[in-house]
Amino acid sequence: MNIQGLEFPDDFQYAPALGLWLREEADGQLTLGLNAYGCALYGEIFAFTPKRLGARIEEGRSFGVLEFAKAATSSRSPLGGELSAINEALEQRPALIHRDCYGAGWLVRLRPEDWPAQRQRFPQGEAARGALEAQMRLDGFDPDNPAVQALKWKK
Template sequence: MNLHGLEFPDALFYAPAHGLWLREETDGTVTLGLNAYGCALYGEIFAFTPKRIGARIERERSFGVVEFAKAATSARSPLAGELRAVNTQLLERPGLINRDCYGEGWMIRLHPDDWLAVRHEFPQGESALTALAEQMRLDNFDPEDRHVQALKWK
């Protein structure tokens, strides 16, 4: 799926307000990563500092810090649960998030408290595009901005 030149794989779940994608894993964990819109908003990422494995992550609380350009922000989790895995490649190569956000650039895996009860909150497919378009509208996202153009997925 494509929205304003940004790619969003239709098999993933999305948390538009967080700029994240989510993927169910067979072991009951959920993988989270920055989606193409999140990458466009942040620009080039210079560092990712996650919380430690085993940490309890509350919904809407930080699972790590993302540093970009001249700022840093807490990456907030749309889920509560236990942090089970961290993409350690990002510690040395945080630019993987920008280059392959849906693949090698994944960020963390959580064992959510009750994924089946909350998964309906995260749209997929066409519903995700609608939700992402609305988030872009709320953020006053300008797809014609020349800085954004340089970040579009190829």
């Protein structure tokens, strides 16, 4: 699905207010990453510093820090759980986040608490369109503004 020139794969779930995607793995863990909109807002990312492996992460609390263009922000978790994996490739190549946000640029894996009860909170496919568009309107996102470092996917 394409929204304002940004691609959002239909097979991912989204936490629009946090700029994140979620993917359920076969073992029940969740892989989290910055979605195309999050990348567009932050621009080029220079570093990602995750919390320690095994850390207990509460919903709404930081699982790591993203550093970009003379600023930094905490990446907040959309749900509680245990940090079960960290994308170590980002230590040497943080640009992977921006270059391949839905693939090699994933951030962390989380062993979520009560995922079956939480799953419906995170829209997927066309069901996510309204929530993503609403977040972009709320943020005043304008992909034509030269100050926006929009990640536009070419088909």
